[in-house]
Amino acid sequence: MHASKRLSYIGVSPTMKVSAKAKKMKSEGIEVIDLSVGEPDFPTPGNIKEAAKHAIDDNRTKYTINVGLPELREAIANKLKRDNNLDYSISEIVVSSGAKQSLFNTILSMIYVGDELIIPAPYWVSYPHMVSIAQGETVTINTEEENGFRVTPEQLESAVSPFTKGILICNPSNPTGSAYSKKELEELIEVLDGKEIYIIADEIYEKLVYDDYKFVSIASFSEKIKRKTVVINGVSKAYSMTGWRIGFAAGPEEIIGGINKIQSHSTSNASSISQYAAIEAFNGPQEDVEKMRVEFQKRRNFIYDALTSIPNITCYKPNGAFYLFPNISSYLGKSYGKYKINNSVDLAMYLLESAEVAAVPGSAFGSEGFIRVSFATSLQNLELAFKRIQEALMQLS
Ligand SMILES: Cc1ncc(COP(=O)(O)O)c(C=O)c1O
Structure with a gap:
């Protein structure tokens, strides 16, 4: 066998x-x-745990719609507006069982045989394997310690080919902790201007930034960039909720629709109890x-x-x-x-x-x-x- x-x-x-x-x-x-x-x-903060306990006691323990509770997607849309100055309607957001599943479903929706996804190295362990499962090719850009492990516009330019379908940017980065300034992101965007190349923006570490660094979501630069970007985020790192398994993707219709399709035939909705807890994480106190x-x-x-x-x-x-x-x-x-x-x-x-x-x-x-x-x-x-x-x-x- x-x-x-x-x-x-x-x-x-x-x-x-x-x-x-x-x-x-x-x-x-x-x-x-x-x-x-x-x-x-x-x-996990006490108010979030309480919200989950209430969800159980109120018997909110059944399937939810595949893409996630409307109240949760509303809370995510508000978060994206409040923190990132991004306007998304709830139909442009899908909730998954962790940001990892959001990434996996995004890559499956975007990449197929012959497509290339540019991934800067060092990269989070799972990215290239996800591309392999999608039967696509990973094109690695080796970033340098001297450049703070950030991709330079020249490096990006030379990695782009007629087969490039997208670039995945993890900002701030696992494993280096490196994070791009607004100006550095602008320079990368310029390279992509006029090209049909998606951006997958893994922003799961957005809230954990230090000194005077100010996080800016790459999707927020313009409506044009937003239309080609899939923002990935979740509650695991910011709210210490790794075990609750809630992540989300916000992005263009064709990819969000793809994620919905794939998820509807695999895991369906993320845990209902965790979804209620995540509503409290996004809407509740942030101290x-x-x-x-x-x-x-x-x-x-x-x-x-x-x-x-x-x-x-x-x-x-x-x-x-x-x-x-x-x-x-x-x-x-x-x-x-x-x-x-x-x-x-x-x-x-x-x-x-x-x-x-x-x-x-x-x-x-x-x-x-x-x-x-x-x-x-x-x-x-x-x-x-x-x-x-x-x-x-x-x-x-
Ligand atoms: C860069 C990066 N993206 C995504 C994830 C996945 O997060 P989640 O626990 O929400 O699936 C992790 C978790 O380690 C991560 O480090």
Whole structure:
């Protein structure tokens, strides 16, 4: 018997080895400090939990319409107006089971055999695999640490081909925390002017930005840009609701219609209870988001200063998300005892086994010579993790 040939298009994550080992160590009682996490470590705010409890008690526990409750899409439309100065009607919005499903359905609605989607690297692990499942081609732009991991207009120009169907911009970025200024986005838009190229704007980290950085949605530049952009966002990161599984896409009719179609034959509506909770997240008080952001900024400052004090480590100082992406390339080729560090997977494995700190190898994000360190954990854990990482790196020669 053979499974589907489609499976051969989908790669197995190179991080599996590291995460499987981390899990095993934890199950053996070893206190691994986990800096590989992709979710806020704060509880979901109380008012949101209350809204979900009311939904259960009021028996609002049945199917909703496929695209999501009108009240939720209204709340999302208001959010897009309030935060991003974007005017969407509720018919231009689809709610899915997490932003990941929104992205997946968007890519399936946009990309088919022969189509190319431009994806800047380092990229979020799942993007290229989604393109492969859609039977399209990923065209990677390798961004540079020196440019703050941002695509330059020249790089974009040379990546565009007659087969380009779209570009995916994750802003702020997972894994680098890099975020584009208004001017940088304008320069990229200029390259796309007059071309029939969609923009997928993954803005899930929009609310987690630092210092004086001001987030601007790429869709908000003009009506023309808005018509070719699909905005992806959700409640997972801003409201610490990763387990509730609510994301959304807002965009042009043909793509939103496609998402609706695909979703109607796969998962149908997102959880009704989570949808009611998400209404409260968007419409209710926003103070908890700010509290979380301030805490993340403190942690970022600490771990950035700490890691860049280690000899030969350079790091882009992130203005968004909750990750650092330090350059560890000067430690490649070194060894300690049985450990020989040839690549970022080896380094992540070494840090896990000898320092009991879990991080994600850069190769998972398409960039060798880096690791991703999440600061979605307490300052106390970050302090301890730093000491352990420093000691382990100093042992390498
Ligand atoms: C860049 C990016 N986009 C989308 C998602 C998916 O978010 P959700 O939990 O809403 O599916 C994540 C989650 O890690 C992410 O990092």
